[in-house]
Every structure is written in C-alpha cells, then in structure tokens.
Amino acid sequence: MPDLLQRTDVAIIGAGPVGLFAVFECGMLDMRCHVFDALDMPGGQCAALYPEKPIYDIPGYPRIDAAELVDRLVEQAAPFAPEYHLGTAIARLEPDPEGFVVETAAGSRLACRTVLIAAGGGAFGPTRPPLEGIERFEGKSVFYLVRRREDFRGRRVVIAGGGDSAVDWAISLAEVAARVMVVHRRKRFRAAPQTAARLQSLADDGAIELVIPYQLQALEGADGQLSAVVVADLDGRTRRLDADCLLPFFGLATDLGPLAEWGLTLDHHHIAVDPATAATSRPGIFAIGDIAAYPGKLKLILSGFAEAAIAAHAIHPLVHPGQALHFEYSTTKGLPGS
Numbered sequence: 115m116p117d118l119l120q121r122t123d124v125a126i127i128g129a130g131p132v133g134l135f136a137v138f139e140c141g142m143l144d145m146r147c148h149v150f151d152a153l154d155m156p157g158g159q160c161a162a163l164y165p166e167k168p169i170y171d172i173p174g175y176p177r178i179d180a181a182e183l184v185d186r187l188v189e190q191a192a193p194f195a196p197e198y199h200l201g202t203a204i205a206r207l208e209p210d211p212e213g214f215v216v217e218t219a220a221g222s223r224l225a226c227r228t229v230l231i232a233a234g235g236g237a238f239g240p241t242r243p244p245l246e247g248i249e250r251f252e253g254k255s256v257f258y259l260v261r262r263r264e265d266f267r268g269r270r271v272v273i274a275g276g277g278d279s280a281v282d283w284a285i286s287l288a289e290v291a292a293r294v295m296v297v298h299r300r301k302r303f304r305a306a307p308q309t310a311a312r313l314q315s316l317a318d319d320g321a322i323e324l325v326i327p328y329q330l331q332a333l334e335g336a337d338g339q340l341s342a343v344v345v346a347d348l349d350g351r352t353r354r355l356d357a358d359c360l361l362p363f364f365g366l367a368t369d370l371g372p373l374a375e376w377g378l379t380l381d382h383h384h385i386a387v388d389p390a391t392a393a394t395s396r397p398g399i400f401a402i403g404d405i406a407a408y409p410g411k412l413k414l415i416l417s418g419f420a421e422a423a424i425a426a427h428a429i430h431p432l433v434h435p436g437q438a439l440h441f442e443y444s445t446t447k448g449l450p451g452s
C-alpha cells in the first residue's frame with residue numbers, strides 16, 4: 115500500500131470468511147473496499163487452522179472443505195475488485211473529517227469513510243505451553259496448527275490438549291502418522307461426545323495411545339528437531355515419549371490487540387454491537403463475525419454472513435448520503451459485468 119492517503123469507502127479489518135463476504139455485500143451496494151489481514155493469506159481461521167477440514171453447516175453446501183469455502187468467497191468478492199493488503203496488520207485508527215484514517219503496523223495509511231471490523235478473535239495466536247526452550251522447536255517440530263495432514267505421514271506425533279482440535283486431529287492423523295499419542299491432564303476429553311467416543315474406540319484398537327492424566331513437562335532434541343516429549347502425571351511421575359513432532363492444542367489466545375485501544379465498548383474481549391445494524395459504540399465503526407458480541411450471538415460462519423449483509427445496509431447511508439437505498443435481491447440486481 116502506498117504511504118499516502120488513498121481513500122476508500124470501507125476499510126475491512128480481517129480477511130476471514132466474514133470479512134470476505136462483506137466485500138460482496140458492500141459491493142452489491144456500490145461501496146468499494148480495502149481489506150487488511152495480518153495473515154499472509156485470506157480465509158482467517160478457515161485457512162490458518164483447518165483448511166482441510168470439511169464444514170457441514172454452510173447453507174447450500176452439504177459439505178465443503180474450509181479451504182474451498184475461502185476460494186469461493188474470494189471468487190464471489192472478485193467482481194467488486196477489492197484491494198487486499200495481506201500480511202498487513204492494522205495498528206491505529208484516527209478520526210478524519212470525512213471518516214477515519216487506518217494505519218498499518220508498518221505505518222502506511224488509508225483514508226476511509228467507514229471501518230468494518232471482521233477481526234475474528236483479534237490478531238490471534240496460539241496458547242503456548244510453558245516449556246523451556248519450546249521456541250527453538252517451533253515451526254520445525256512443534257506446530258500449533260496442521261496446514262497439511264501429509265506433513266505428518268510416517269511420523270511419531272504427540273498431540274497435547276483435551277478439546278475439539280486435539281481430538282479431531284488425533285483421529286485424522288491416526289490415518290497417516292506412524293504413531294499418535296494424546297497427552298491430556300484429565301481422563302475425560304472436552305470434545306463433542308461422538309468424537310470423544312471415536313477417539314476412545316481408536317485407542318481401544320491401539321491406533322492411538324491416550325497418555326492420561328499427564329501434562330507436558332519438557333522437550334528433548336537438537337537443532338529444532340524433537341526426539342522425545344517428557345510428560346508428568348499429577349504425582350510428578352514422568353514418562354518419556356519418543357516423538358518427531360508435538361502439536362499443542364491449548365486454544366487460541368484471544369488478544370484484541372490494538373483494537374482494544376480504540377474506545378469501543380467491549381464485552382468480554384469482544385466488540386459490543388447493535389445486532390440491528392452491526393454498529394459499535396463509535397459512529398462509523400461496525401463489527402461483524404466472531405469479534406462482534408450481542409445477546410444470543412452464535413459464533414458461526416453463517417451468522418457472520420448475515421451480519422455482513424446487515425452491516426452493509428447500515429453503512430450505505432454513510433457512504434452515499436442522501437441516496438435512497440432500494441432493497442433489491444441479487445437475482446434482480448445482477449453482478450457487475452454479468
């Protein structure tokens with residue numbers, strides 16, 4: 115992005131599924147968007163955390179892999195020529211006579227009439243287990259997400275955690291890994307009952323080893339390559355698990371980061387919005403998707419899609435003041451160039 119004050123209608127912060135669909139909804143109402151994401155690819159959690167997992171609750175798709183959903187959202191937004199600024203975190207926001215100026219962490223600035231925050235859990239990062247020297251292994255043999263299941267083919271994998279991600283990946287990687295060991299400090303898993311039952315049956319068949327109740331204690335290895343994970347039970351008895359990789363799944367640290375400094379009313383680390391408009395407590399700033407909070411909120415992609423449509427209609431009078439907004443179906447309006 116050039117260092118000058120380019121101007122756009124809507125600055126969308128976050129290129130997750132909801133931010134991407136907001137480009138479409140804003141485009142249908144003749145509003146141009148620039149889209150920023152700290153990640154170097156579009157798709158948010160879908161792309162970064164579970165690209166190969168099937169999603170079953172996107173209307174009209176009985177099953178769609180997360181990566182394919184992202185591709186289709188990018189395709190759907192394309193006729194509206196959004197400008198993407200990937201690998202670009204938004205750090206600051208200043209008022210401007212005609213709206214706002216958003217500033218990236220690197221200092222580039224963009225003037226916009228309105229700001230639409232679709233930042234998910236904020237600039238998200240994994241919860242790192244407190245193991246001495248873990249950073250030396252990160253990216254080489256300790257991973258906080260699975261980008262490609264094939265990377266684990268034939269490897270001895272320790273998965274740590276007791277929630278959905280830990281259990282889902284244990285089941286999935288058991289098909290390709292040489293060995294899968296699941297370390298959890300409790301005997302019960304917090305995953306969905308059906309998935310937990312599947313885990314238990316794979317463990318009964320010897321396809322997965324459940325190392326419970328244990329927790330991570332230390333890592334062994336050299337030059338970033340793990341050779342073993344040391345675990346301890348609640349009485350301090352230790353075990354050494356020979357392993358090539360460790361996947362700690364202790365959830366995402368939800369850090370709103372700079373967004374928390376923007377004077378918006380917050381609700382338990384989320385941004386409080388009026389569900390009728392997606393408006394935040396600051397006029398001209400809207401929030402949708404996982405980051406937006408209101409009574410009855412469901413953190414689902416489909417809720418975020420509906421919020422994108424609601425926000426676009428609420429933003430329209432700010433971008434096109436005095437212009438009547440005639441509600442139209444896409445079947446009536448068509449797409450640019452169609």
Ligand SMILES: Cc1cc2nc3c(=O)[nH]c(=O)nc-3n(C[C@H](O)[C@H](O)[C@H](O)COP(=O)(O)OP(=O)(O)OC[C@H]3O[C@@H](n4cnc5c(N)ncnc54)[C@H](O)[C@@H]3O)c2cc1C
Nearest residue numbers: 128130132151152158159203204233234236237403404415
């Ligand atoms: C394992 C797993 C399985 C799931 N399965 C389903 C499912 O089956 N069905 C379903 O509906 N939902 C599912 N979800 C939830 C779904 O992924 C989220 O509801 C959805 O991703 C929210 O979309 P979003 O666009 O609001 O936010 P996100 O996808 O979180 O994207 C937000 C983006 O904003 C960016 N960002 C944040 N702060 C900044 C900043 N300051 N500057 C620039 N960029 C910023 C982030 O980098 C991120 O890319 C699942 C989630 C997980 C983890």
